[in-house]
Amino acid sequence: MAIDLTVNGTPQRVEADPDTPLLYVLRDDLGLNGAKFGCGLGQCGACTVMVDGRAVLSCVTPILLMQGRAVTTVEGLGTAEAPGPMQRAFIEEQAAQCGYCIPGMMMRAQALLQEQPDADDAAIRRALEFNLCRCGTHMRILRAIRRAADTLRHAETGVPNGRAG
Structure with a gap:
């Protein structure tokens, strides 16, 4: 499935299973390694990014929810x-x-x-x-x-x- 989102101010289109965690797309598809895999359960915060200005745990956020959204990673700061x-x-x-x-x-x-x-x-x-x-x-x-x-x-x-x- 194609998902259109903006990452660090740059429009992106990614092909991914809708349930793929945002963290995996950021790291594996877009090469942004700032957000870290810690627990994979949303309990440690190592994967925190901002989505539309709000802190989000990217390891438990499916890419499907990112359609049309703005994501900021530490690389975007x-x-x-x-x-x-x-x-x-x-x-x-x-x-x-x-x-x-x-x-x-x-x-x-x-x-x-x-x-x-x-x-x-x-x-x-x-x-x-x-x-x-x-x-x-x-x-x-x-x-x-x-x-x-x-x-x-x-x-x-x-x-x-x-x-x-």
Whole structure:
């Protein structure tokens, strides 16, 4: 079955069984390996991407549901040469150890900040409850998300740190 969707701003047409998980299409058909296979049950968050701006577990989302939708993966946030604000913040805060869960955390945090630009620590923690990490960089991850929020607010307002005088 042919499915038309937009991935990281680029229209795509994929041929896949309608029940194929979005994760498999992203990785196997489109070569986007940022989203990771963790549990395959929607319980770890390593596969998190955004669909129409909302965080979605791609390992349990059938491609059939993606017809006409906009998907953003961690690759859509920036590049190695020009990382986006979320990616840059994670780099600057050294928020990754093994890095396996980090793309999913970035995507969930990006979706949160798009919806709630002024999300506080409690909101960030609630949003990340779906993403498991065993490395122990949780405080760095929180700092990175706060840093990205400040950067994104600054970009929107033109005022340093997003704070009006």
